[in-house]
Amino acid sequence: MTKIEPVRLYPTPLAPPEGIRRWQTILGLPGAAAFGRADYETAMINLILHPNINSSNIIRADILLDTAPDEASMAKGVSDFGIGVETTRSTHFPPETGHTSDFFGPVLANVVRRIVRVIVPRNTAKDQPLLQSCLLIRHREPARTLAAVTATAFEALPHEEFVSVMYVPHVSGPDEIPFYHPNVAALVLTFASRSRNMMISYRFFDGTTVTEDGVLDNRLERTALRLLQTAHKHSQGVANGYKKRVHHDQVVAQVPFQTRYAELKARHAHTLIERWVESTDPKKHVFEDLAIAAFLIELWRARAATDAAYAADRLEFVDVGCGNGVLVYILLSEGYRGYGLDARRRKTWATFPEAVQAALHEQVLVPDLAVPDAAAAARAAALGDRIHARPFGPDTFLIGNHSDELTPWIPLLGRPFMVIPCCSHALSGAKHRYPVHSAGAVDAAGAPVKLSTYGALVEHVATVAAAVGWAVEREMLRIPSTRNAAILGLERAPAALAPADVVARAGGAAGFLDRSVELMAKSPRTH
Structure with a gap:
């Protein structure tokens, strides 16, 4: 120009x-x-x-x-x-x-x-x-x-x-x-x-x-x-015919989200930033989790009007890969029930009230389909309470906020969910890049649409969710992160595949348990 x-x-x-x-x-x-x-x-x-x-x-x-x-x-x-x-x-x-x-x-x-x-x-x-x-x-x-x-x-x-x-x-x-x-x-x-x-x-x-x-x-x-x-x-x-490529507020309206976000920020931001003990930037992480919490609360409130399973006294959230635990802290403080799981304990956990600390578990989630035989089952049993063994209740809502190795698994776990993909992994837990050409999608010139590595991961998660019977919804979250694409599964739709079929077509999940064990021994990563 x-x-x-x-x-x-x-x-x-x-x-x-x-x-x-x-x-x-x-x-x-x-x-x-x-x-x-x-x-x-x-x-x-x-x-x-x-x-x-x-x-x-x-x-x-x-x-x-x-x-x-x-x-x-x-x-x-x-x-x-x-x-x-x-x-x-x-x-x-x-x-x-x-x-x-x-x-x-x-x-x-x-x-x-x-x-x-x-x-x-x-x-x-x-x-x-x-x-x-x-x-x-x-x-x-x-x-x-x-x-x-x-x-x-x-x-x-x-x-x-x-x-x-x-x-x-x-x-x-x-x-x-x-x-x-x-x-x-x-x-x-x-x-x-x-x-x-x-x-x-x-x-x-x-x-x-x-x-x-x-x-x-x-x-x-x-x-x-x-x-x-x-x-x-x-x-x-x-x-020049410019068309907006990113559309916000598709699932939750802008005004209630921003109103809720302002309320949460006024109640929690100062305390969380003041007590921050991690080496990462507190404002980036705190404001990001406040915005995610505002989105979830308004999503659940809207759904509760027609589905009692989303009411605050009935819904139970599980933050899979909860990291620093800030999102769990905010949701518990706002009257919701739930808990968080992560392979490694964070220093931040000790700064929370005892009730919040009790809801943060140093455990890994190993899906049943990732334990394909008796030998794997024996290795999982040997880990004792480091493996999350509590079954999900009927009113469980799964949250995958940059949940890395568990990201492709969350749509397969049979509960309503929101996943925000970040790092790209296969069902085996290994790092993996998905095809960058969107299946069947072409641009104005008829050429295949080429995605970024991150975009390919997001499309893969959405495709898997749709295949196993979720009516997929999408939201570009208003958070201070470039990894802000949320995939939601709230309503069931006709399923083309069973979760086991998805795992089989992906070549199985061999190695997921072993990589989970390795993850427990590593120092926590930051994003």
């Missing part, structure tokens, strides 16, 4: 009229766009609905109002949509009248869509949510604030068509603007569809403007550049 070179456009070449002293057009991209009006509008609506794209300090937007008039309505004047006409406005939200009338002046503009959103910050202890109006506006003449710069810094074309997106935070002053939003009363991103020019303008609060020497606050200018570049990038992506 061609490097974007912005043009600084402040102060405007002509002194602004009295009514728009607080508006300044800050930066522009002259002729930089290779997309059309429809591409720009599609991209901008997506950015309005997903403000987290522009800032990592934001997790989402909650939409309070979204109105898109039909094409007949779009032919009307600006006042027909409430701009400058107070009586036609929703009484629930403050008017944007002053900002729009100052910016556009006498220009006839059509408000195509009005969205009122609440921007939800990632850390509510530091930042407050922000109520904001977002207006998608079409106009055939440059707005009054843009007239000077479009006539000088940019090529002016006849019959130009403009699209402006105006953002108006509902605040009474600069002290109410959170960190993740530029400290301005309003801002506008404008696209001229014929000349392919883009511009960003700020409306400053009273008492704040460009300084006399023409230097704008550095953070405001950097933010303007980022907003302009992001709008350009995403509009170009729409024009």
Whole structure:
């Protein structure tokens, strides 16, 4: 992609009229766009609905109002949509009248869509949510604030068509603007569809403007550049036919997950990080397990509405390969019953309350199908209580969170499960790479789809789960890990194979028991 070179456009070449002293057009991209009006509008609506794209300090937007008039309505004047006409406005939200009338002046503009959103910050202890109006506006003449710069810094074309997106935070002053939003009363991103020019303008609060020497606050200018570049990038992506490859929130909705995650983080994060005794990064592991716990709790709560087996007083979870035990600690602390298994005890276990320590077992799970003969059974018996021998109850839910050697086994154990694959192993416990060409899948050119090694492992687990009768569901978890693909088996479906058939087709599980014994003697690995 061609490097974007912005043009600084402040102060405007002509002194602004009295009514728009607080508006300044800050930066522009002259002729930089290779997309059309429809591409720009599609991209901008997506950015309005997903403000987290522009800032990592934001997790989402909650939409309070979204109105898109039909094409007949779009032919009307600006006042027909409430701009400058107070009586036609929703009484629930403050008017944007002053900002729009100052910016556009006498220009006839059509408000195509009005969205009122609440921007939800990632850390509510530091930042407050922000109520904001977002207006998608079409106009055939440059707005009054843009007239000077479009006539000088940019090529002016006849019959130009403009699209402006105006953002108006509902605040009474600069002290109410959170960190993740530029400290301005309003801002506008404008696209001229014929000349392919883009511009960003700020409306400053009273008492704040460009300084006399023409230097704008550095953070405001950097933010303007980022907003302009992001709008350009995403509009170009729409024009190029970009399709989102990763889809979150397929099994558990975003809002309940993020709400639960914030609650868990507030209750447990500080204590877990403060007491961390492992050599690994506490924040990475703690926040990851908090997010997994939030996902599971919301999954179980939703399922419990129609299936009593998922109720907190009935479900029993088993974290297979529980590692540091943090996930077990969180789920027990939140009122669920269950326990964790791992071949090696971790130092973290000793930091937990006694009730949690009692639920963490230094044992290996050896599936029955991995003990194929009497000799193997005798070796397993000799290990005594180091082998997990407790049968799973009917309401057991299996969790495989980066469970390595046990990952391909979990769908074969006959209980509902969620597995998050990490390192690739065969049923024998040996390291193994699965075929990277997805069976039967082809790309747009008809070539076989080639997967990464990790993607091939995920597809293998999903294929095995479907073969033994699970209606497979998938979720790309919102966790701080690149290994974030979750495979879930919650409902039964017609089975093509028995678990024993899967093991036989894989060449058997010889060596799994011996490798489990070796694993017990090794120092714990970290991820």
